[in-house]
Amino acid sequence: xxxxxxxxxxxxxxxxxxxxxxxxxxxxxxxxxxxxxxxxxxxxxxxxxxxxxxxxxxxxxxxxxxxxxxxxxxxxxxxxxxxxxxxxxxxxxxxxxxxxxxxxxxxxxxxxxxxxxxxxxxxxxxxxxxxxxxx
Numbered sequence: 242x243x244x245x246x247x248x249x250x251x252x253x254x255x256x257x258x259x260x261x262x263x264x265x266x267x268x269x270x271x272x273x274x275x276x277x278x279x280x281x282x283x284x285x286x287x288x289x290x291x292x293x294x295x296x297x298x299x300x301x302x303x304x305x306x307x308x309x310x311x312x313x314x315x316x317x318x319x320x321x322x323x324x325x326x327x328x329x330x331x332x333x334x335x336x337x338x339x340x341x342x343x344x345x346x347x348x349x350x351x352x353x354x355x356x357x358x359x360x361x362x363x364x365x366x367x368x369x370x371x372x373x374x375x376x
Contacts, residue, residue: 279347283309283319287374292324292352296345300327304337305354307361308375310368317341317373320365322358336360338367 286293287306295302304321311317319339323329326337336358357363357376365372 279344280309280317280341282347282349283341284374286347286349287376290353290355290376292350292354293321293347294350295321295339295347297339297343298345302326302337302339303350304339305358307357308363308365308368308372310365310372310375311370312367313369315370318367319344320367322361 283293283306285291287309290305293304293306295304302321302323303325304319304323306319306321308320309317310320317340319341321337321339323335323337361376363375365375
C-alpha cells in the first residue's frame with residue numbers, strides 16, 4: 242500500500258437519484274458534495290504529482306494537474322496537461338482548462354510526474370479569482 246492509498250476517493254454513480262458510492266457505501270451525496278470530493282482529490286494530486294482520470298460528459302481524460310484556482314466569476318478551474326482524452330488518438334498532448342462543476346469525478350490514474358510540463362505558467366492568468374494549489 243502506498244503513502245496516498247488512504248486518501249484515494251473511488252466514486253461512482255449508483256442510481257438516477259444522484260446518490261454516489263464511496264468504497265462500496267452509499268452516501269446519498271449531493272452534486273455539491275461530489276464536486277467537493279473531486280476538489281480535494283485534485284488538490285492532493287497536485288501536491289503529490291499524481292496523474293488523474295477525470296470523467297466529463299465528453300469522456301475520460303488522463304491528465305497531470307498543475308494549477309487549481311478560480312476565475313473572476315468564482316468558478317473553480319483546473320489547468321492540466323492532458324495525456325489522453327476523447328477523440329485524441331494520435332494527436333499531440335496539450336494543456337487544457339477544466340471547470341470543476343463539469344467534472345463527474347476524479348480518481349488517481351496511476352503514475353506520477355516529477356516536474357512541470359513545458360510552457361507551465363504557475364501564475365496562470367485565467368485564475369484571476371486566486372490560485373488555490375499549484376506545483
